[in-house]
Amino acid sequence: MGFDPSRFAAPVAAELQCKLCGRVLEEPLSAPCGHVFCAGCLLPWAARRRLCPLRCRPLAIADLRPVLPLRSLVQKLEVKCDYSPRGCGRTVRLRELPAHLAACRYGPEPRSGLPGPGRSGGAVVRSVLMQRIFLLAQIFTDPWEAKSQVEKV
Numbered sequence: 641m642g643f644d645p646s647r648f649a650a651p652v653a654a655e656l657q658c659k660l661c662g663r664v665l666e667e668p669l670s671a672p673c674g675h676v677f678c679a680g681c682l683l684p685w686a687a688r689r690r691l692c693p694l695r696c697r698p699l700a701i702a703d704l705r706p707v708l709p710l711r712s713l714v715q716k717l718e719v720k721c722d723y724s725p726r727g728c729g730r731t732v733r734l735r736e737l738p739a740h741l742a743a744c745r746y747g748p749e750p751r752s753g754l755p756g757p758g759r760s761g762g763a764v765v766r767s768v769l770m771q772r773i774f775l776l777a778q779i780f781t782d783p784w785e786a787k788s789q790v791e792k793v
Protein backbone atom coordinates (compact mmCIF):
# COMPACT_ATOMS: atom_id res chain seq x y z
CA MET A 641 0.00 0.00 0.00
CA GLY A 642 1.58 3.27 -1.11
CA PHE A 643 1.68 6.70 0.48
CA ASP A 644 -1.50 8.78 0.54
CA PRO A 645 -1.20 11.32 -2.35
CA SER A 646 -2.97 13.98 -0.30
CA ARG A 647 0.01 13.99 2.09
CA PHE A 648 2.28 15.45 -0.59
CA ALA A 649 2.84 19.18 -0.88
CA ALA A 650 2.59 19.12 -4.71
CA PRO A 651 0.72 16.84 -7.13
CA VAL A 652 2.71 13.62 -7.69
CA ALA A 653 3.56 12.54 -11.26
CA ALA A 654 1.59 9.56 -12.56
CA GLU A 655 4.88 7.66 -13.07
CA LEU A 656 5.37 7.66 -9.31
CA GLN A 657 1.97 6.15 -8.60
CA CYS A 658 1.17 2.48 -8.16
CA LYS A 659 -1.54 1.15 -10.49
CA LEU A 660 -2.59 -1.41 -7.87
CA CYS A 661 -3.33 0.90 -4.95
CA GLY A 662 -3.51 4.23 -6.83
CA ARG A 663 -1.19 5.80 -4.25
CA VAL A 664 2.40 7.00 -4.35
CA LEU A 665 4.93 4.14 -4.76
CA GLU A 666 6.26 2.73 -1.51
CA GLU A 667 9.33 0.47 -1.90
CA PRO A 668 8.87 0.28 -5.69
CA LEU A 669 9.38 -3.14 -7.29
CA SER A 670 9.54 -3.64 -11.03
CA ALA A 671 8.18 -6.61 -12.95
CA PRO A 672 10.18 -8.07 -15.88
CA CYS A 673 7.93 -6.09 -18.28
CA GLY A 674 9.11 -2.84 -16.65
CA HIS A 675 5.86 -1.98 -14.85
CA VAL A 676 6.43 -0.76 -11.31
CA PHE A 677 4.25 -1.23 -8.22
CA CYS A 678 4.67 -0.97 -4.44
CA ALA A 679 6.34 -4.04 -2.94
CA GLY A 680 3.43 -4.39 -0.52
CA CYS A 681 0.96 -4.43 -3.45
CA LEU A 682 2.91 -6.48 -6.00
CA LEU A 683 4.23 -9.35 -3.83
CA PRO A 684 0.85 -10.65 -2.66
CA TRP A 685 -0.48 -10.20 -6.20
CA ALA A 686 2.45 -12.06 -7.78
CA ALA A 687 2.10 -14.90 -5.27
CA ARG A 688 -1.53 -15.43 -6.31
CA ARG A 689 -1.69 -14.60 -10.01
CA ARG A 690 1.80 -14.88 -11.51
CA LEU A 691 0.92 -12.29 -14.13
CA CYS A 692 1.71 -8.57 -14.36
CA PRO A 693 -1.25 -6.68 -12.82
CA LEU A 694 -1.55 -4.80 -16.14
CA ARG A 695 -1.98 -8.21 -17.80
CA CYS A 696 0.94 -7.82 -20.12
CA ARG A 697 3.26 -10.72 -19.15
CA PRO A 698 3.69 -13.61 -16.74
CA LEU A 699 5.93 -12.90 -13.81
CA ALA A 700 7.73 -14.84 -11.09
CA ILE A 701 8.51 -13.44 -7.66
CA ALA A 702 12.20 -14.13 -8.24
CA ASP A 703 12.12 -11.72 -11.22
CA LEU A 704 10.91 -8.73 -9.21
CA ARG A 705 13.54 -6.09 -8.54
CA PRO A 706 13.57 -3.02 -6.30
CA VAL A 707 13.83 0.22 -8.29
CA LEU A 708 16.22 2.28 -6.21
CA PRO A 709 16.19 5.48 -8.34
CA LEU A 710 12.39 5.66 -8.10
CA ARG A 711 12.52 4.94 -4.38
CA SER A 712 14.91 7.82 -3.82
CA LEU A 713 12.81 10.12 -6.03
CA VAL A 714 9.79 9.42 -3.84
CA GLN A 715 11.88 9.85 -0.68
CA LYS A 716 12.82 13.34 -1.92
CA LEU A 717 9.23 14.50 -2.46
CA GLU A 718 7.92 17.04 0.03
CA VAL A 719 5.16 15.87 2.35
CA LYS A 720 3.11 17.67 4.95
CA CYS A 721 3.81 16.95 8.59
CA ASP A 722 1.49 14.32 10.19
CA TYR A 723 0.58 16.98 12.70
CA SER A 724 -0.61 19.56 10.15
CA PRO A 725 -4.20 19.17 11.48
CA ARG A 726 -2.77 20.17 14.88
CA GLY A 727 -1.21 23.32 13.42
CA CYS A 728 2.21 22.34 12.07
CA GLY A 729 2.75 24.14 8.77
CA ARG A 730 6.00 22.38 7.86
CA THR A 731 6.59 20.35 4.73
CA VAL A 732 9.68 18.12 4.70
CA ARG A 733 11.16 15.56 2.36
CA LEU A 734 9.60 12.16 2.91
CA ARG A 735 12.91 10.68 4.04
CA GLU A 736 13.25 13.44 6.66
CA LEU A 737 9.72 12.99 7.96
CA PRO A 738 10.53 10.51 10.78
CA ALA A 739 13.16 12.90 12.16
CA HIS A 740 10.78 15.85 11.90
CA LEU A 741 7.93 13.94 13.57
CA ALA A 742 10.19 13.00 16.47
CA ALA A 743 11.03 16.66 16.98
CA CYS A 744 7.74 18.32 15.91
CA ARG A 745 6.39 20.55 18.65
CA TYR A 746 2.82 19.89 17.45
CA GLY A 747 3.17 16.19 18.31
CA PRO A 748 0.66 14.64 20.74
CA GLU A 749 3.01 14.23 23.72
CA PRO A 750 5.81 16.28 25.21
CA ARG A 751 9.25 15.21 24.04
CA SER A 752 11.11 12.75 26.20
CA GLY A 753 14.40 10.93 25.86
CA LEU A 754 12.78 7.53 25.46
CA PRO A 755 10.69 6.71 22.43
CA GLY A 756 7.34 5.68 23.92
CA PRO A 757 5.03 3.26 22.13
CA GLY A 758 2.48 5.98 21.41
CA ARG A 759 4.81 8.43 19.71
CA SER A 760 6.61 6.40 17.11
CA GLY A 761 3.87 3.79 16.68
CA GLY A 762 3.24 4.55 13.00
CA ALA A 763 6.87 4.21 11.99
CA VAL A 764 7.31 1.01 13.99
CA VAL A 765 4.26 -0.61 12.44
CA ARG A 766 5.56 0.35 9.01
CA SER A 767 9.01 -1.15 9.49
CA VAL A 768 7.56 -4.38 10.89
CA LEU A 769 5.36 -4.51 7.81
CA MET A 770 8.34 -4.05 5.49
CA GLN A 771 10.24 -6.74 7.38
CA ARG A 772 7.37 -9.14 6.78
CA ILE A 773 7.20 -8.23 3.10
CA PHE A 774 10.88 -8.97 2.63
CA LEU A 775 10.56 -12.22 4.54
CA LEU A 776 7.65 -13.09 2.30
CA ALA A 777 9.81 -12.34 -0.74
CA GLN A 778 12.55 -14.56 0.67
CA ILE A 779 10.17 -17.44 1.18
CA PHE A 780 9.80 -17.63 -2.58
CA THR A 781 13.49 -17.44 -3.32
CA ASP A 782 14.93 -19.36 -0.38
CA PRO A 783 12.14 -21.31 1.32
CA TRP A 784 14.04 -23.01 4.11
CA GLU A 785 16.06 -20.16 5.43
CA ALA A 786 13.15 -17.72 5.29
CA LYS A 787 10.82 -20.11 7.09
CA SER A 788 13.16 -20.47 10.00
CA GLN A 789 13.36 -16.65 10.20
CA VAL A 790 9.61 -16.28 10.13
CA GLU A 791 9.34 -18.69 13.04
CA LYS A 792 11.85 -16.63 14.99
CA VAL A 793 9.81 -13.46 14.33
Ligand SMILES: [Zn+2]
Nearest residue numbers: 658661678681
Ligand atom coordinates in the same frame (compact mmCIF):
# COMPACT_ATOMS: atom_id res chain seq x y z
ZN1 LIG B 1 0.69 0.19 -4.36
Ligand SMILES: [Zn+2]
Nearest residue numbers: 673675692696
Ligand atom coordinates in the same frame (compact mmCIF):
# COMPACT_ATOMS: atom_id res chain seq x y z
ZN1 LIG C 1 3.50 -5.35 -17.13
Ligand SMILES: [Zn+2]
Nearest residue numbers: 721728730744
Ligand atom coordinates in the same frame (compact mmCIF):
# COMPACT_ATOMS: atom_id res chain seq x y z
ZN1 LIG D 1 5.45 19.05 12.25
